Amino acid sequence: MIDIKAFRENPARFVQGAKDKGMNVDFPRLTALDEQRRNILTELEHKRAEQNRLGKESGPQIGKLKGQLKAMAEQDRGAIQQQLTALEATPIRLKNEVAVLERMLSDVEPAWAELLLTVPQPPATDVPKGAGSDDNIEIRRWNPTGFDAAKPFATNRGFKPRTHQELVRSLRLVDFERGVKMSGTRHYVLTGMGMRLHQAVIRYALDFMADQRGFQPMGIPVIVREECMIGTGFFPAGREQAYHLEESKRGNSHDLFLTGTGEVGLMGLHAEEILSLDALPLKYVTASTCFRREAGAAGKDTAGLYRIHQFDKVEQVVVCRADDAESRTWHKTMLESVEMILQSLELPYRLLQCCTGDLGVKNEDMIDVECWMPGRGDSTADGVPSGAYGETHSASRLGDFQCRRLNLRYKDEGGRPTFAYALNNTVVASPRIMIPLLEIHQNADGSVTIPAPLRKHMGGIERIEPG
RNA sequence: GGACAGAUGGCCGAGCGGUUGAAGGCGUCGGUUUGCUAAACCGAUGUAGGGGCUUAUACCCCUACCGCGGGUUCGAAUCCCGCUCUGUCCGCCA
Known part of the structure; x- marks a missing residue:
């Protein structure tokens, strides 16, 4: 949520911000409301204020007179009754006037609050302007020794690559048919070494963040109340993306929602709190199952493990002081963790600075990480995919947008409650990361070499062999 | 699922329908005293919105908030209704 005071002072900034993000907000209505x-x-x-003043002045008198009235005989009550009527006239008038104003307020307040929630966080000033993902700007690439993602896979490795769909079938890592049978499209079953590889990469990433990067591991709810979804900025805009448990229809008090990322649980942790300065920064990491309806993505990436309804993700979150420079430093640090992990897994990747049009409602700056996936992209003449980068990570700076909604504050140096700044970044999401993992590390004989850091989580084996 | 009990400031805990933003205690901060520490004493110590003043802090004024939402009343922490949440006991259960 944006700061309404900041909006009053400089509405143009928010109007421009929404425009740059390609979002439509009824700003004239917001101003009017x-x-x-x-x-x-x-x-x-x-x-x-007038009511309160009268309450102190004439209130006790009224009480006294009413007391006298009771103790009196019928015929003597006239004079006192008159005094009472006179004393009560103004408060009664005020009472009615207040009631009218309260009704007026209840007419505008809900609409005002609802509209305010839809105003996006303006992009940081140095975020390049652009309409969508095509305008994102590459920051840098990294390649493992002996592999150059600029050249076709076959040139690098001397044989034609199989796609991850082919690999998971021949290596029996995933059973799509049974997944679909049980749960419908975009569902899958991890089998055998597929499940182990999935678990290995999740476990490796969580351990890395805890052991090497000093992040606090957490296990958080993936079933949350609506407040968590609104507080983290996923609602109202992303309502269609979330699975909705209609518990209220069963007589329970609240509906619940399945979270699409561990970020919701990690950020919800300290909602409605005022933290002491020395509690910051909060550095949390979680591994959690994520649920996404993928509404509006019909027909996109329908095959394989790329776009699915349920997956696991290791997510990192930082809550720090309301300081732009500090938030930028954390952004770099978090991305550095991701790069360390990808490099240790020997996966070619690139970093993209997302342009304004590719940002969401809640972030002011975002860097995507894309891994090279040999099985992606258009097919060449001989039917072999050209390979392409595919998004595997996303690192966002949110400013105070999220903490404002969550009412997550800290006491600053002067003791003033201040909304904190928040950042979040994928550490690793699987099975999606298994796509480059399998495709990059496949061998001519159809086997896949397991990157060294994952082996201890897979019973020590070095390869997954077909058959 | 059944039966009870409760919800008040950072925490504990009082609170008759009016003078209670709320006694008392603890904690925290500042000060005095003191070789140091401790103790003692004095003072301060919620959040939000609006307004005044200001370059800005500070400061001043108003409003709201005693779980949430309604109601009664000239006036509600206090009375009434609904809801939510928490605790305890019993039952069931991975």
Whole structure:
């Protein structure tokens, strides 16, 4: 959520920000509602102040007179009753006026709040402008020794690559048919060494973050209340992306939602809290199952492990002081962890600075990491895929957008409660990462070499052999 | 699933329908005293919104907040209704 005060002072910044992100927000309506709301509020507060003043002045008198009235004989009550009526006239008038204003407020307030939630965080000033992912700017590439992703796989390795779909079938790592039988399209079953490879990479990433990078490992709920989804900025915009458990229809108090990323659980942890300065920065890492409906992605990446409804992800999150420079430093540090892991797995990758049009509602700066996947891309004349980079990671800086919604604050040096800044970044998401893992490390004989760091999590084997 | 009990500030814990943003205690911060520490004493110590003043802090004023939402009343932490949450006991259970 944006700061409404910042919006009043400089609406142009938010209007431009939404425009650069390619998002439509009814700003004139927001301005109008905000003004109405403020005017009503001001008047209401004046009336209430008057009420309070009278309550102290004439209130006790009224009470005394009412007491006298009770103790009196019928015929003597007239004079006192008159006094009472006079004393009560103004408070009763105020009461009615307040009621009218309150009704007016309840007309504008909900619409105002709802609209405010839809205003996106403006992109950081140095984020390149652009319409969509085609305008993202490559920052750098990395290749393992002996492999150059700029050249075809066959040139690098001396044989034609199999796609991950072919590999998981011949190596019996994934059973798509039974996955679909049980749960429908975009579902799958990990089998045998497929499950072990999946577990190995998740476990390796979590351990790496905990042991080498000082992040606190957490196990968090993946079933959460709506407040968590709104607080982390996934709702209302992404409502269609989340699985919805309609518990209220079964007589329970709250509906629940399956989270699409561990970020929701990690950020929800300290919602509604005021942290002490020395508690920061929070550095959390979690491994959690993620659920995505992939609404609106019909027909896209339908085959294979690329786009699926359920997967596991190791996610890192940092909550730090409201300081732009500090947030940028953490952004680099988090990405460095990702690069260390990808390099240790010997996967070619590149970093992309996302342009304004590719940002979401909640982030002001985002860098995507794409791994080279030999089985992706258009097929060449001989029917072999050309290979292409595919997104495997995403690292976002959110400013205070998320913490503002979550009401997550800390006491700054001067003791003032301040909304913290938040960042999040994929450490590794599997099975998607298994695509480059299998495709890059495949051998001419159809086997796949397991990168050294994963072997101890796979019973010590070095290769997955066909058959 | 059944039966009870409860929800008040950073924490514990009082609170008659009006003078209670809320006693008392603890904690924290500042000060005094003191070889140091400790103790003692004095003072301060919630959040949000709006306004004033200001270059900006500071400061001043107003409003709201005693789980949440309604209601009664001239006036609600206090009375009434609904909801949520927490705890305890019993049952069931991976």
